[in-house]
Structures are given as C-alpha cells and as structure tokens.
Amino acid sequence: MARTSDLVGGQESATQIAQVLRTLRKLLCGAFFLAAAGAATPATALSPRPEPLPQPVKITVGFGKVAHLSPIGEIAQRLKELNVEMQTVEFIRYADARTAIATGSLDIATIGPADLPILLSQNNNNIVGLMGAGESPKFVVTRNGVDIKKWEDLKGKKIGVAPASAVWFQFAAMLKEVGVPYNSFTEIKIQGAAPNAVAALKKGDVDVIVTWEPFESQPVAENFGYWAEGLDYSKSKAVGAELGLISATREALNTKREAVRRFLWAYLEAVDRLNGSKEEFAKAIAKFQGIDLEVANRMAKNIKLGNFLTLAQMQLQAKTFFELGLFQKDVSAQLASSYDEELYKSVAGK
16 A cells, blocks of 8 residues: 655645746746647527616625636626626635535535535535536646656656545546556645645655646746646546536525526626637636736636536546545435536526
C-alpha cells in the first residue's frame, strides 16, 4: 500500500490568490498555449424574455470565481430588469458552497457534479440540481523533469490532490477506468486549496497536481510544469467532463420558483452570447476573475459553456463511487427526484 502523506497548507487567502493572478499577468506573448480552438458552441433555442415579476424578489446565489461560471458576472442588470435582486456570495471551493446551501444559507449555489450525490449520501435531500455549467478537458499538471506520457507513468509518483473536490472525483474515476490502482502512487493530500498545490509542485514536494484554473496554467506560465496531454481525466465515463452544477434549495423552488426561473433564463442568455464569441467569453472571464486577457483567452478556448450533465451520468457517478467505497450507500436511485431539469428546459426551449 502506498504511503499517504499530508501537506499542511492552511486555508487559501486573498493574498495567495492575488499573488497567483499577478504571476499570470506576467505571461509573455510567447508563453505556452494549449487550447482546443474549435467552433463556437451552437446557441440554445432560448425562450422569449420573461415578464418582470410583479414584485421584487431577492435571491442569494453562492458561486466560485472560476471561468466556467463567468456568466454569473454578466446577469445582475438583466435580473434587475426582471424584478429579481441577486445577492451574491463568493466561495473558494465547491465544498464550501455545498455546505452553505445545505444549511439553507443560500437559495442557489454552484457546486460540483458529485456534490449532489454527496449530499444525498449524507441524508440531505433538500438540494435540487437544475443544470450543468460547462465542460472542458482536464490534464494532470506535471513538474518539469518528470516524464509522464501515459496513465501507467503515474505509478510510483507523488500526486497532490484536493480530496473530495470535483476534479479529484474525475481523476479517481478515470484511474479506475484505465486500470491504474489508486494505491500504486503516493497520494499527497493538499490542505487548503489550489495555491498550496501549485506551491507543492514548484518546491518538488509532489510530481503531479490535480487542480483547476487558473492554477492549472500557473506552472506552465512560470515554466516549472506542463500539461500531460495524454492524461485527460475529463474523459472518465463515470464522471464525464462537466465542470459544475447549478443547484437550488427545495424551499427556493417552492417559494421563489419564478425568480429562479428568471435566474436560469438570464444565465442562459449570457451563456449563448459568450458561446457565440470566444473573444467575448475571454473578456467576461477576465472581468469575472480579475485576470489579464491573454490568460483568459487560454481558458476560454478550452471551455464550452452550457448544460452537458444528464441524470444518467450522475447516477453512474453515484454508483461508481459507492462501489469504490467513497459513499456509504448507493444513492443513484434517489437522484431522479433530486435532479430536475424542468426549469432549465422551460427557458432553454427544450
């Protein structure tokens, strides 16, 4: 059995994030770019703009400042026109947003696709998934000097992970599918959040990290790491490439349903506009995350916004993680009553 180590880093601070973003701003024109240019994602058949609500309704939305959620930064004015007041709360990790909405502190939250099965496995059925947020390839980030070309090359390496994070679920599922035992390498649990993983890779404490943007790009930008292009763990059949899940409490769906519907309409309106132009998408990312445009361009080229998540995908995910021993019970059957696309379909013209 491989040794499991802990790298204690503490909670991610605003200072750490600012340092990361300052580093990324220093990217030179000749910096490495890996992107799937592709054509713009086709627009949805968005339903006509809904009428404003007769009275103002406030909704509290929890989110993380990640590129695929940048449409949230585009919709406040549109919601105001629809008599919906959006109050936002920013979280560092999906897990924190999951905890907040589970306690009823939020009406809507962006969480990881695995967070809904996690909540159900903890006997919390008060959260309903509404739609996915986007998809992109996910490559393991490898330290320069460490040669990794195929999945088997991970054996014997030190791999930094954020346990129970959305990317960790994708990674763990992919390993099972490609037949690389999880105990064939040394797992380093990164305490805190993504900047600590980047620091561990830079110092040589780990050979590989599994993380998210903009921290995936930082080692490449600073020239101490690279993306192992042959190791795309977004291709996991069990988890898929979905980056996030927009969810709401059952109470919000009961008492503020029309406000939630208008939130989804405004969100999808922004999604359609940003999918129609990678240039506009990059500008939205830059504004939302407070980063330079060249960095945002890197991210925009890899991400497709929209709902790619299905009930069947989440059910397979829940069943897989029960079989892996990560969940105490199989909640795949319960997901049918906790993932409701009715509102999404009503505004997306499905």
